[in-house]
Amino acid sequence: MSNASTVVPAPSKGGRLPLAALILGGAAIGGSPIFVRLSEVGPMTTGFWRVALALIPLLVVSAIKRQPGDARPQSLADCALLALPGLFLASDLILWHVALHITSVAKATLLANLAPVFVTLIGWLFLRARVTGTFLAGLAAAMFGIVILKGGLAGLANGDLGGDGLATLAAVFYAGYILVIGRLRNRFDTLRIMVWSTAVAAICILPVALFFEGNLIPATAFGWSILVGLALISHAGGQVAITYALAYLPAAFSSLTLLLQPVVAAILAWTLLGEAIGPLQAVGGAVVLLGILIARRG
Secondary structure, three states, X not given: OOHHHHHOOOOOOOOOHHHHHHHHHHHHHHOHHHHXXXXXXXXXXXXXXXXXXXXXXXXHHHHHHOOOOOOOOOXXXXXHHHHXXXXXXXXXXXXXXXXXXXXXXXXXXXXXXXHHHHHHHHHHHHOOOOOOHHHHHHHHHHHHXXXXXXXXXXXXXXXXHHHHHHHHHHHHHHHHHXXXXXXXXXXXXXXXXXXXXXXXXXXXXXXXXXXXXXXOOOOOHHHHHHHHHHHHHHHHHHHHHHHHHOOOOOHHHHHHXXXXXXXXXXXXXXHHHOOOOOHHHHHHHHHHHHHHHHHHHO
C-alpha cells in the first residue's frame, strides 16, 4: 500500500469535497490582494508575515495530527524536493506583492493567474506533455486579451509594464509551485508539505524584506490584524484547501478552477479600494480568461 493511500482515505468517485475545497481555497486567496494593499508594512515584509504567521497554526495542527505511519523525508533529495515549493512560493509572493503596489489589483491578479498556461508550457518543455492546436488557439486568445486589457497596441508601450511584467513572472513561479505540490502529494500528506513550503518561503523572504524594506513591524493593531487575516485566511486556509484538493484533482484542472481568484479580487478591489473596472478592462479580462479556458481544454 502506498504512502498516499495511508494518509487520507480517497473520497468516492463522485465525491464533491475536493472540488469544494478547491473553490473555497481559490476564493480565500482571491481576497489576499486587498490585505496586501491595506498592509502598513512593505509588500515583501507583508509576504514574510503572510507565511511566518501561517506557520504557527500549521505546526500546531501538524503536531496534533502526526501519526507514526506518516511518510517522512528519507534522504537529502527528499528534503530538497519538499523545500522546492517553498522556493517557488517565496518568488511568487515577492513578485506578486510588489506588482500589486505598481499596477491595479484586478490586472496584477489576472496576469498572475496565467499560471494554467505556464503549467502546460512547462509540461511541454520538461515533462513531454503534448501541446495541441486548441492550446495554441487559447494561448493566442489570452495574449489578445492582454493587448485589449492594456488599451490596444498603443497601450503596450505605456502604463504599468513593470507591474504587469512582475505579475506575469509570478505566474511562472506559481505554475512551478502547482506542479511540484501535485507531485509531492503522491508521497507526503498535506500538512507536511505545507509546513515545509511555508517555512522555506519565510526563510527565503525574510532577508530580501530586510534588505529592501528594513521595517518589519506594523505601527498599529489594525496593521497586525491585516497581517493575521492574510496569514490565516489566504495562506493557511486557502493554500491548505488547495493542497488537499490537489491530492484528488489534476494539477492543470486545479489551476484552471483557481481562475476564481481574479474575479474575487476585482470585485473586492472595486468595492473596498474604489478601483473601478472600465468596459475595455472588463472585455480584456474576459478574453484572457476565455483564452485560458480554451488553452486548458487543449
